[in-house]
Every structure is written in C-alpha cells, then in structure tokens.
Amino acid sequence: MGYDPAKLPPQVRGLNAITGAMSLIAILLIVQIWLLTATLESYLAGRHGAALPAAIISGVIFLFCFGLYRFVNSIDRKVR
Amino acid sequence: MRSPDSSSPLWKDEFSVNTADERYVTRRQFSKFLVLTSTAMFVGQLWILVKSWFAPEAGALPKQVIARRDEVDIGEVKLFAYPTEADHCILVRTAEDKYVAYSQKCTHLSCAVYYSRASNKLECPCHKGFFAVDDGRVLAGPPTRPLPQILLETRGDQLIAAGIQGA
Amino acid sequence: MFGFEFYVDPSRCIGCRSCLQACEECETHRGKSMIQFDFIDRPSTISTAAYVCWHCDEPTCAQVCPADAIKKGEDGIVHSSLKPRCIACNNCVLACPFGIPKMMEAEQQMMKCDMCYDRTSVGKRPMCATVCPSQALAYITPQEAAKRPTRPSNVFNFGNQTIKTKVFMMVPAQFDSLSLDVADYIWEGKENA
Numbered sequence: 001m002g003y004d005p006a007k008l009p010p011q012v013r014g015l016n017a018i019t020g021a022m023s024l025i026a027i028l029l030i031v032q033i034w035l036l037t038a039t040l041e042s043y044l045a046g047r048h049g050a051a052l053p054a055a056i057i058s059g060v061i062f063l064f065c066f067g068l069y070r071f072v073n074s075i076d077r078k079v080r
Numbered sequence: 081m082r083s084p085d086s087s088s089p090l091w092k093d094e095f096s097v098n099t100a101d102e103r104y105v106t107r108r109q110f111s112k113f114l115v116l117t118s119t120a121m122f123v124g125q126l127w128i129l130v131k132s133w134f135a136p137e138a139g140a141l142p143k144q145v146i147a148r149r150d151e152v153d154i155g156e157v158k159l160f161a162y163p164t165e166a167d168h169c170i171l172v173r174t175a176e177d178k179y180v181a182y183s184q185k186c187t188h189l190s191c192a193v194y195y196s197r198a199s200n201k202l203e204c205p206c207h208k209g210f211f212a213v214d215d216g217r218v219l220a221g222p223p224t225r226p227l228p229q230i231l232l233e234t235r236g237d238q239l240i241a242a243g244i245q246g247a
Numbered sequence: 248m249f250g251f252e253f254y255v256d257p258s259r260c261i262g263c264r265s266c267l268q269a270c271e272e273c274e275t276h277r278g279k280s281m282i283q284f285d286f287i288d289r290p291s292t293i294s295t296a297a298y299v300c301w302h303c304d305e306p307t308c309a310q311v312c313p314a315d316a317i318k319k320g321e322d323g324i325v326h327s328s329l330k331p332r333c334i335a336c337n338n339c340v341l342a343c344p345f346g347i348p349k350m351m352e353a354e355q356q357m358m359k360c361d362m363c364y365d366r367t368s369v370g371k372r373p374m375c376a377t378v379c380p381s382q383a384l385a386y387i388t389p390q391e392a393a394k395r396p397t398r399p400s401n402v403f404n405f406g407n408q409t410i411k412t413k414v415f416m417m418v419p420a421q422f423d424s425l426s427l428d429v430a431d432y433i434w435e436g437k438e439n440a
Contacts, residue, residue, distance in 0.1 A: 011331060018107055021111075022107065022110070022111055022114075025111060025114050025115070025118075026114060028118070029114055029117055029118050029121070032118055032121045032122070033121055035121075035125070036121050036124050036125055036128075039125060039128050040124075040128060041224060041225065043128050043131070043132055044187070044225060045187075045225040045226075045246060046228075046245075046246050048132035048135060051125075051128050051129045051131075051132040052129060054125055054128075054129075055122075055125040055126055055128070055129045058121060058122045058125040059122055059125075061118070061122075062118045062119060062121070062122040065114065065115050065118040066115055066118070068111075069111045069112065069114070069115040072107065072108065072111045073108055073111070076106075076107055076108055078331075079331055095315050097306060097309035097310060097312075097315075097317065097318060097319055098318070098319050098320075098321070099318045099319065099320050099321065100320075100321045
C-alpha cells in the first residue's frame with residue numbers, strides 16, 4: 001500500500017480498531033439471533049436436547065460481545 | 081429540545097456545544113445497545129433451557145374421550161380440545177377404520193388448519209401451508225415443523241386421546 | 248455550583264500575580280497560567296487587572312470550533328478543548344471577544360481557564376480565588392458579593408453583540424452592563440489616543 005499503517009495518526013488508527021470491533025459485535029449478534037430462532041424452533045418441535053448446548057454457546061457469544069464492547073469503550077476514551 | 085421552527089440549523093442542534101444537548105448517537109451508546117440486545121438473546125436462550133427442564137414428558141398426558149367411532153363419517157372431521165380447553169385439535173376419519181387427530185394450531189403462526197376433502201390435506205388458509213393427513217408432515221408452504229399428532233386409542237366404541245407426539 | 252459564583256473586580260487588583268503562580272501549579276498546564284493578566288495603561292499607571300474565562304452562556308469559542316472540541320457542561324462551565332479533537336487551528340483564540348483561550352503549541356491543544364473544574368466540581372474554590380489577597384478574584388455566594396459597594400454585572404455589549412456570561416464583573420454601582428467597543432481599544436500609534 002502507499003502508506004504505512006503504523007504511521008497513521010492515533011485518531012485514525014483508533015477509529016479503524018473501533019469500526020472493526022463494532023462490525024464484529026454486529027456479526028456475532030446476528031449469529032446469536034439466528035441461534036435463538038433455531039433453538040426455539042427445535043424446542044417447539046419437541047426436541048429438548050438442543051437447549052443446553054445452545055444456551056452455552058449463546059453465553060460464550062454474549063461474553064465475547066461484552067469484551068468487545070469494553071474494548072471499544074477503552075479505545076474510544078483514549079483516542080476520542 | 082428542538083422545535084419544528086427552530087432557527088438554528090440541524091447540525092448545530094445535533095452537535096451542540098452543550099454536552100447536555102448533544103443528540104448524535106455516540107459509538108459507545110450504539111455498542112452498548114448492541115450488547116444489550118445480545119444480553120436479551122442470551123436470556124431468551126436461558127428461558128428456553130428452563131422451559132425444557134420443566135416440560136412434561138412427551139406423551140404422558142391424561143387420557144380423554146373425544147368421540148364415538150360412528151360419530152364421524154369417512155372424510156368428515158370433528159373438532160375437540162385436548163389436553164386443555166385452550167388446545168384446539170381436529171379429528172379426521174380417513175377410512176372405515178382409520179382415524180387421525182392433530183393439534184389444530186398451524187406450526188407456522190398458529191392459525192387454525194382445516195381438512196380439505198378435495199385435496200385430502202390439512203390446509204392452513206393464512207399463508208397456504210399444507211400438511212399430510214396421514215402423519216402431519218409439511219407438504220408445502222411456510223411451516224417447518226410437522227403438526228403435533230394426537231395419539232389415539234380405541235376402547236370399544238370410544239376414541240380416546242392418549243397423548244401428544246411432536247410438541 | 249454549590250451556591251458560589253465567580254466575581255472579578257479589577258479595581259481591587261494589586262498586581263501581586265499570586266493568581267498567576269497558583270494557576271501555573273495545575274498539572275495539566277504546569278508552568279503556564281491560564282489567567283490573562285493586563286496592565287491597564289502601563290506608561291501612566293500601575294493599575295493591573297487579572298481576568299479568567301468568562302464562561303459565556305453562548306460561548307463564541309465553542310461555536311466557531313470546527314472540530315466540536317469545546318464543550319459547555321450542564322453547570323455552565325466551558326471546558327478547555329478536548330485533546331483528541333483539537334486541531335490547534337486557533338479559531339477560538341481569534342474569535343473570543345475577551346481574548347481568553349491560549350494555544351499550547353507544544354501540546355497542539357487550546358487550553359483556557361476551566362474554573363479549576365477538578366476543584367469546583369467538589370465544592371472547593373478555584374486556585375486563583377483561593378490565593379488572591381485582595382479578593383479581586385473571588386468565589387463567593389451572591390449574598391457575600393452584595394455586601395460590596397460595587398455591583399456585579401454579567402452582560403457585555405460588543406458593538407451589536409450582547410454577551411451574557413456566568414462570571415460576574417464588578418462594576419461601579421450606577422452601571423448595569425458594560426459596553427465595550429473593541430475598536431476603541433485598538434492602539435492607533437498615538438500617545439493618549
């Protein structure tokens with residue numbers, strides 16, 4: 001590329017990091033919403049076996065989203 | 081905070097110099113909103129988990145007399161409620177000696193399905209969902225899950241609902 | 248805040264510069280005071296005046312900032328520019344009718360008096376008001392200020408523009424607002440002009 005990413009001003013670098021993290025949160029959220037609909041579908045069909053693994057995975061996704069949220073906040077405070 | 085005939089331009093109100101009047105959504109606020117939505121999804125999953133722990137065993141429901149064998153002609157239906165008054169069901173006599181019964185709630189959005197003699201299918205009129213009469217599986221349309229089937233027993237002259245399968 | 252208001256009385260200023268020393272001690276701008284210290288007419292008088300930021304109701308500095316870096320809080324205090332946003336364009340320095348904002352070239356940030364917000368937000372007095380021996384800079388209750396022979400005024404007229412501020416200037420009792428025409432104070436190269 002024509003520029004050195006390491007030499008961009010901190011505001012631009014921070015903004016790139018924030019944009020990436022927020023996009024990741026949004027994608028994870030879509031996955032989590034889909035997971036909820038799929039679990040609900042299987043529960044209503046009488047198959048109760050999927051509820052526990054789905055809840056665990058949903059919890060993991062939620063924790064990841066929360067961690068990314070904390071990351072966004074800390075970069076935002078530092079750089080903006 | 082901003083009246084329709086406000087004289088200052090919109091950007092001045094949204095990016096106000098007063099911290100109390102700022103109206104643009106900050107990145108932090110939006111991220112917080114996303115994480116709250118994620119929390120809500122997780123709570124939903126937990127709710128399903130709790131409900132699945134407390135669900136009654138499939139099929140182990142009180143038995144109930146729903147009809148006499150000759151009450152319904154071949155190709156005719158009878159509507160009944162099982163296991164509670166709120167659970168509407170449909171009984172179809174498909175042949176001389178064959179009876180089937182299903183929950184009437186369409187698995188798409190819970191409209192009442194009806195039996196169509198012309199096509200020999202259970203039809204949902206709301207979004208054109210079709211279920212097979214013999215086992216309740218989905219033939220066409222938006223529903224994804226088969227119709228819950230009511231297990232039937234015969235005791236002499238009587239048809240008895242003995243449990244639900246698939247719900 | 249906490250019932251106190253800031254009163255500036257230039258007639259009480261004795262030129263001791265304690266306020267400058269006290270202001271310089273702040274960690275944020277160590278060594279550079281945010282107080283504007285004026286000699287009124289040095290050739291003919293020893294009169295001095297010390298001015299802090301007037302914390303205008305509609306701060307001109309904030310309104311001209313292209314980076315949305317200057318903010319006024321709910322309590323009426325106009326803060327120094329936000330470090331991540333300030334681009335050191337000097338717009339605010341040029342725009343302020345009172346000439347208060349200072350551009351810190353080394354840090355590339357505009358800084359100005361923020362009423363020692365770390366102190367006033369918890370009920371303490373700003374540094375300058377704490378050390379001023381003649382209380383030319385005073386952080387007192389309005390009842391205390393009413394005991395003085397001069398009266399407080401917070402309305403300034405600059406030509407056609409009227410500016411209302413949070414900080415009060417003590418003016419002779421017969422005035423209720425100060426009209427200042429900046430053009431009157433431009434030196435035209437003549438003695439006693």
